[in-house]
Amino acid sequence: MLPWSNFSATPWSQLLSFIFIFLSFLPHISWASEWIDYSPDGYATMTHYSLPENFIAACGCTSTSTNYPTAAMNQMAYGSSTSYGPACGQCFNLTLLNSFLSNPPFYPNVTKSVVIKVTDLCPLSHSGWCNATTHGPNAGSHYLNFDLAWPSSSIPNDFFPSNEPLYGCTDFGVWNVSYQSVSCTNWKGWNNAAALGSVVNLGYSACCPNNPAGSTNDTCPSYSDDSGIPPDTQTSGFTISSPISLLPIVTLAVSLLSHVL
Numbered sequence: 616m617l618p619w620s621n622f623s624a625t626p627w628s629q630l631l632s633f634i635f636i637f638l639s640f641l642p643h644i645s646w647a648s649e650w651i652d653y654s655p656d657g658y659a660t661m662t663h664y665s666l667p668e669n670f671i672a673a674c675g676c677t678s679t680s681t682n683y684p685t686a687a688m689n690q691m692a693y694g695s696s697t698s699y700g701p702a703c704g705q706c707f708n709l710t711l712l713n714s715f716l717s718n719p720p721f722y723p724n725v726t727k728s729v730v731i732k733v734t735d736l737c738p739l740s741h742s743g744w745c746n747a748t749t750h751g752p753n754a755g756s757h758y759l760n761f762d763l764a765w766p767s768s769s770i771p772n773d774f775f776p777s778n779e780p781l782y783g784c785t786d787f788g789v790w791n792v793s794y795q796s797v798s799c800t801n802w803k804g805w806n807n808a809a810a811l812g813s814v815v816n817l818g819y820s821a822c823c824p825n826n827p828a829g830s831t832n833d834t835c836p837s838y839s840d841d842s843g844i845p846p847d848t849q850t851s852g853f854t855i856s857s858p859i860s861l862l863p864i865v866t867l868a869v870s871l872l873s874h875v876l
């Protein structure tokens with residue numbers, strides 16, 4: 616006689632459904648807290664990247680948005696590992712403070728600011744400027760990085776100050792900036808309806824509010840949370856987090872099994 620034939624099926628299916636239900640909630644429990652919570656103003660790093668004119672970036676903002684200042688935000692602050700996240704459409708005033716990779720640091724004698732709209736995601740990586748997580752900042756000691764789309768038809772080519780005779784370069788690459796969350800009415804593209812909103816035919820995988828204020832009714836949800844995708848698909852550093860949280864349940868299940876048997 617088989618040892619387990621004495622037991623009715625009910626405890627097993629209950630145990631299995633408990634495990635199943637628990638697992639199905641797990642993404643929301645363990646992943647949601649991994650996003651970086653930042654204050655409406657503070658300090659950040661700023662880098663730049665080339666975004667082709669009319670390119671439709673991760674948020675799915677209209678192609679015309681590229682005619683105005685836009686930026687990508689580091690993944691763990693952006694709030695999704697793919698497609699749109701809560702940062703999409705938000706506007707920030709960024710002010711250049713100093714370069715700090717150069718020796719000595721360069722402090723410009725002019726104040727340069729730009730109001731950007733977040734339209735893109737800068738993927739999480741092990742190093743580099745978009746690597747901040749809730750466990751630690753990037754190499755500039757900041758949890759936010761704004762990757763400015765530049766050159767841009769809307770930003771002067773001499774936007775980044777420099778002192779070529781002293782440093783031998785015109786582009787410091789990485790800046791320490793101050794940022795303030797501002798209304799998108801301050802954004803250069805505000806008066807052009809074609810530059811606002813999301814691309815219609817991308818359907819639900821686009822989310823680019825005109826002027827998000829942080830309420831659930833005007834701010835994008837996290838695409839990856841909604842789809843059950845972990846926030847960390849771009850690195851291997853975090854992929855172990857969900858197997859680790861599975862371990863106690865597997866251990867529990869195994870010990871329950873061994874008690875039953």
Ligand SMILES: *[C@@H]1O[C@H](CO)[C@@H](O)[C@H](O)[C@H]1NC(C)=O
Pocket residue numbers: 708709710726728730795797801
């Ligand atoms: C952006 O910051 C600069 C420097 O602090 C300030 O002069 C400017 O008024 C700010 N712009 C907006 C729209 O807040």
Ligand SMILES: *[C@@H]1O[C@H](CO)[C@@H](O)[C@H](O)[C@H]1NC(C)=O
Pocket residue numbers: 741742743746747748750751752753754
């Ligand atoms: C990000 O990378 C820098 C080196 O580029 C490193 O010093 C820092 O610890 C990294 N941050 C995280 C959170 O991994």
Ligand SMILES: *[C@@H]1O[C@H](CO)[C@@H](O)[C@H](O)[C@H]1NC(C)=O
Pocket residue numbers: 658712713714715755756791792
């Ligand atoms: C960035 O600027 C702030 C304000 O001037 C300063 O306190 C901070 O040390 C700077 N950070 C770096 C890495 O230069």
Ligand SMILES: *[C@@H]1O[C@H](CO)[C@@H](O)[C@H](O)[C@H]1NC(C)=O
Pocket residue numbers: 724725777778779
């Ligand atoms: C600001 O500094 C630059 C070099 O970094 C110099 O060429 C320029 O003349 C200075 N401007 C003022 C107003 O001091």
Ligand SMILES: *[C@@H]1O[C@H](CO)[C@@H](O)[C@H](O)[C@H]1NC(C)=O
Pocket residue numbers: 830832833
């Ligand atoms: C969104 O919610 C806020 C309160 O959370 C409310 O003041 C605002 O009017 C709402 N906006 C829309 C478009 O419903």
